[in-house]
Amino acid sequence: MEEAAAVRRAASEATADVVPEELRATIDEYVADGSVVPGVLTLLSARTVAGDDPEGLARQAAGVQLIYDGLRLTRELAQDNPWGDATGGSPADRDVEAQVDRDDADMAILAADVLVSRGFYLLARTEAAEDAVAVVRAFGRDQTDREAADEAGAADLDRNLEADVLELAVTTGVAAAGGRPDDAGGLATDFAPERAGFAPADAFFDDGRRDRLSSLTIDGGRALNRND
Numbered sequence: 001m002e003e004a005a006a007v008r009r010a011a012s013e014a015t016a017d018v019v020p021e022e023l024r025a026t027i028d029e030y031v032a033d034g035s036v037v038p039g040v041l042t043l044l045s046a047r048t049v050a051g052d053d054p055e056g057l058a059r060q061a062a063g064v065q066l067i068y069d070g071l072r073l074t075r076e077l078a079q080d081n082p083w084g085d086a087t088g089g090s091p092a093d094r095d096v097e098a099q100v101d102r103d104d105a106d107m108a109i110l111a112a113d114v115l116v117s118r119g120f121y122l123l124a125r126t127e128a129a130e131d132a133v134a135v136v137r138a139f140g141r142d143q144t145d146r147e148a149a150d151e152a153g154a155a156d157l158d159r160n161l162e163a164d165v166l167e168l169a170v171t172t173g174v175a176a177a178g179g180r181p182d183d184a185g186g187l188a189t190d191f192a193p194e195r196a197g198f199a200p201a202d203a204f205f206d207d208g209r210r211d212r213l214s215s216l217t218i219d220g221g222r223a224l225n226r227n228d
Contacts, residue, residue, distance in 0.1 A: 001202040007039030008032065010062035011069075014118055026111045031069050035198035038169045039065030040205065041191075041213075045173025048216045054176045056126075063122030064172050067132055068165045070115030071139050075158065075196070077109055078143055127175035128168065135164045155195060163192040174216065183216060 011031050018024040042061035046054055082105035116136065123132045142157040149157060167188035174180060190212055198204055205213075 001040070001205075003040040003043045004036045004201040006043065006058055007036040007061050007065055010058040011036075011039065011065050014059065014062045014066065014122055015114065018114055018118075023107060023110055023114065026107050027114060030073060030108075030111060031065070031115075034069055034072070035200055035204070036065055037198040037201050037204045038068045038165045040201045041166060041169035042173040042176075044205070044210075044213055045170045045216060046177045047173075048213055049174055049179065050177035054178070057173070057176050059122050060126055060128070060172050060176050061169075063119045063126075063132070064128075064165065064169050065119070066115045066122065067119035067135065067168070068161070070112045070117075070119060071136065071161055071165075072197070073108060073112040073115065074139075075143065075161065077105060077112065082108075123172065126172065127180070128172035131168050131171050135161075135168050138164055158196040159193065162196060162198065163188050166191050170216065187212065187216060 008031065012028060015024060015027050015031075018027060039061040042064045043053070043057060046057050082101045120129075120132060123129050139161055142160050146154045146157045167184045170184040170187055171180070174184070191209060193199070
């Protein structure tokens with residue numbers, strides 16, 4: 001898929017100067033292994049209303065993608081708790097295993113921070129900057145609320161990230177084309193997956209979703225409002 005390749009390329013370029021090399025490798029591997037639906041939706045949203053790619057669109061798509069990747073990595077780490085005690089095997093083996101897991105987790109949490117901060121940087125001077133902040137704040141509140149939720153409630157809170165980042169993608173894309181979307185929230189609700197995570201971009205953007213996207217217009221609408 002052409003758009004997916006463009007998003008991955010822009011995301012890689014945006015983090016190419018990260019040091020040390022081990023941290024950059026962790027970031028590259030994580031982004032490469034994940035779905036780029038948020039970045040692709042940013043591209044497609046802009047093209048739907050503008051007919052072509054506005055200046056800086058690929059960088060903004062990468063910004064949306066990197067924020068999502070950083071938050072989903074944070075979500076994984078929070079739920080897996082790799083800093084917990086290892087079990088099984090001899091005490092010596094458990095100590096070695098726990099240290100390896102903690103070292104990997106320490107690198108991963110640094111990667112998550114870099115991903116989100118670099119995503120903010122790419123969107124900082126755009127009309128979607130405040131919307132990006134709203135997504136991160138909502139994610140933090142959801143993860144806090146998740147601690148007291150039952151299994152079904154926790155699953156609903158987890159998938160809020162996907163719905164919010166889809167809305168951010170539409171808002172970013174249409175704003176890049178010079179307007180504000182009239183249906184970012186409705187489209188995000190229609191596109192949101194039933195559980196946390198996205199399918200690969202080429203499978204996600206089927207004919208039905210592409211038809212739905214074609215109804216997007218450039219005027220009206222408002223910013224993310226789940227947390228007003």
